[in-house]
Amino acid sequence: MPPLDRNARPVRRRLAHRGEGGDATRLAIVEAAARRVSLHGADGFRLAQIAEDVGITHPLILHYFGSKRGLVDAVIAHIGTGLAAEVASFLPWSEEIGPVGSPKVEAAFRVLSDRGYGRLIAWAMQQEQSQVSKAAGSVVEAILASMVAFKTQRDGAAPDDQWCQTLRFWVRLTFLAAIGESFAGPVVDLGPAGQQQFRVWLGDQIAEKTGI
């Protein structure tokens, strides 16, 4: 999935609806739906508006996806693929965090908050609880496992349970806080500079608590 630009206006495109244009149209529909949801949450998922963004008629969406549910499933699969690609950039874990913040924490906020994946994940969880939360869980587990592997290799010994619990807590905090921010924006009005400072602060906390 290409990066979501939440400030971009929907692009109206005329697409060929037959033959080789079909796949392009399908993808355009799914992308338009994802963009709508990332901006407006569940309210954004309206077939008429999605069709308008793509420059096609509403019934054509049903022609491609069978039903609204069919489109929902396609969008969820699309989000999953996009998220997997984003997560790949976190792995394998190869750097110390801090002392002046963490590029990884900032990247997590960029993906989940700035680019709207937080809203997409929350929406997807509403649609299909078990499948999506399992996927989100395994994403977080993969990042955790990679961080544990990094520490093990660096220290020449596996970390203890206490350390793993602490790491788990902080990674979960980062994930939830970034999703929270994607909805609530800066809850405490920190301003853009303050928002950046917060991400740095969070990175510093993780560095201090986990030593990586």
Add this chain to the structure above:
Amino acid sequence: MAVRAQKAAVADGRTADAILDAAEQLIRQHGMSGLKLTAIAELVGVTHPLIFHHFGSKHGLIDAIARRHASNLRESLVKLLEADPHGPPAVHLILERMQKSLLDDGFAALTQWGLKQRPDIVQPAINDFMQKVTEAAIARRIGNRPDQDPEAIRAEIRQIVHAAALLMWGQALVGASLNAAMGFAPDDRAAGRDYLAMLLLQRLLST
């Protein structure tokens, strides 16, 4: 029977409250798409046009819900900052009460809805809420640690309250399913808060 009860309620103005209660309940349960007039009317046991009679239009109803929620936010803030027998509430207690207001009964879903529908009404209430919580925590901390630089305390408490608020927000919206997927108990809402409270107690508070 229903008609008589309804007329009595109209007479003493309780119907308007019942309609607002029902609308809130639907938004808490179903989020953004919960506000359907027919569903509200059915819950209250009145006819759909009676909602218009009380609120003028759907917009009028949305206004009324947003205003009531903003005033509820202010009320919960008062409770949050209420002194306990030992003086002003400790920072971890403030966070605990904040978690309770934000998470109970879909409060976050309702706030989210209000922020989207009427940001002009709900956003100032939220800003006020967060600002007062932060100030109270800062005041408590500065009072406890006269030896520390007040500016440094201010900066750090701001970050911690911000972290707690975002964590609670994310937790309220996707927490339960994520908890389960990450090996926490599904209803483990407190894990994050307790850790933050511990952090505050250990590193920031000397009591």
